[in-house]
Amino acid sequence: MREVGKKLRRLGFAAVFMLAASATQARSQGSPACGLPAALGDGWTIDSPDSAGLDSVRLCAISARLKEIEANVHAVVIVRHGKLVFEQYFAGYDEPWGQGGGQHDFDATTKHDMRSASKSVISLLVGIAIDRKLIKSADEPVVKFFPDYSAQKSPGWDNITLRHLLTMSSGIQWDENRGWKDPKNDEPHLGNEADPIRYVLSKPVAAPPDTVWTYNGGGTDLLGNIIERVSGKSLEAFARDTLFAPLGISDWEWMKYANEKIAPAVGLRLRPRDAAKIGQLVLNKGDWNSKQIVSAKWIAQSVTPRFQAIGYFSGLFFYGQQWWMGRSIAQEKEVKWIAAMGSGGQRIFIVPDRDLVVMTTSGLYFRPYQGDAALDMMANYILPSVRDNNTR
Incomplete structure (x- = not known):
């Protein structure tokens, strides 16, 4: 290549x-x-x-x-x-x-794998959950949504918010830049661990939140699980009811890892022309055919550059909220x-x-x-x- x-x-x-x-x-x-x-x-x-x-x-x-x-x-x-x-x-x-x-x-x-473009869709779903008051705001602490993991979370997690996960600035120790078979590559653990949520929450906090940008699919998987917890629905059902159905997207899949857990960060499969609808929704500031699917405020927050994203993909880019x-x-x-x-x-x-x-x-x-x-x-x-x- x-x-x-x-x-x-x-x-x-x-x-x-x-x-x-x-x-x-x-x-x-x-x-x-x-x-x-x-x-x-x-x-x-x-x-x-x-x-x-x-x-x-x-x-x-x-x-x-x-x-x-x-x-x-x-x-x-x-x-x-x-x-x-x-x-x-x-x-x-x-x-x-x-x-x-x-x-x-x-x-x-x-249909085609979207891989990590799935993360941007998760951002939209978090915005919809906030719009519907299922989540108070993106500044809520992550651990609030995981009381059943209070004994497993590493020190420092109390200071990490949903926005830190969205902007990949949580500061937790995470590395996806290694070879896929390298045991120090954290991403494969999301699909191999019996309890990937426990795996992510047990990761040590290596830097104060909001100071260092590190590409992190584990944070996106937490966001997907939070959507399920606050909505009482599976991620697929919530996505279908609040986003895909309003956009007229009916032929799609959200795949599971080998451990049978949903893959929020990487598992979405869409037809390309349906994926383009996601783009048009953002271009229209959350509106589709005169219906506000996600608030314009959330779109604006999501596409505001927050960090310099160096060394991931080819190019020099900025990063917002997924x-x-x-x-x-x-x-x-x-x-x-x-x-x-x-x-x-x-x-x-x-x-x-x-x-x-x-x-x-x-x-x-x-x-x-x-x-x-x-x-x-x-x-x-x-x-x-x-x-x-x-x-x-």
């Missing part, structure tokens, strides 16, 4: 224009329009890129680019001005949850975005200044440069394709 990163940097803008020219020639020869979204009756209004102020010729060059750099991208979905305007799917290697690795075909009806923030440079202009990110190249990009949502899936699990293809598409194809002034 290092070669992929090198290719991306080597090709540059010259390749973009060459591929765009190829797309123009194909169109002049009568080829059908690429990326035309399917009408599935799933709540999306369908439009064309050109009608939505995007350059369709430039977007049509994406598939050739991905083939050239062997990016193993499975889906590219684009939403502009609240309408689904572009989607393309590609066969490739994947490692679906519990199925092992192999070649797979993908289309508009195929949401990433970053920027792309497109045509010498800085464009800020918000994102849900998952291992393997799962990305939901939200670009408020361009009224744009971009969702990508791919199969590059546990490999370096796994997000380069998505960022390349954003910087060299999708953002430069915007050609109207009708932005937010």
Whole structure:
């Protein structure tokens, strides 16, 4: 995958224009329009890129680019001005949850692992629980929700709040940067321990809360369990009733670990065009079809940069409440975005200044440069394709 990163940097803008020219020639020869979204009756209004102020010729060059750099991208979905305007799917290697690795075909009806993009959905669910007064606020202490573990919690846990878990600033000793089979990698313990909640709460507090950012799926798993405890429902039922059903998302799964415990931090499977609805919900500040699903206040808190997230994924990003923030440079202009990110190249990009949502899936699990293809598409194809002034 290092070669992929090198290719991306080597090709540059010259390749973009060459591929765009190829797309123009194909169109002049009568080829059908690429990326035309399917009408599935799933709540999306369908439009064309050109009608939505995007350059369709430039977007049509994406598939050739991905083939050239062997990016193993499975889906590219684009939403502009609240309408689904572009989607393309590609066969490739994947490692679906519990199925092992192999070649797979993908289309508009195929669910895909979201991996750690699941964390951003958990953030929305916590916000909904607060909106419904099931939780007083994100500043509630975590241990309040786990009285049955009072004897197991490590010293210092009394000072950790839900917001610390959301921003990954709890300060607990946690390491997910090791090899998967390394016993010091904490993440596999979430799926292997008979009681993963006990495992997380027993971790020592290595730094005062709100001082150090450390990527931590264990905190997200605690948040998922808290949702179950305050709602009296399974995480799946709460997600279905409060988020997915209102968004018109009916074909989804939330997978379990080998220990049969739900996997809040990494287990969500969605169709890419349904995942794009999550992005549109955030872009609309919690509103979907004039219904406020999660408060605008919670969205604003969630996407406010709070920490510099260094050394996780490729790039230099900021972190909010289970949401990433970053920027792309497109045509010498800085464009800020918000994102849900998952291992393997799962990305939901939200670009408020361009009224744009971009969702990508791919199969590059546990490999370096796994997000380069998505960022390349954003910087060299999708953002430069915007050609109207009708932005937010």
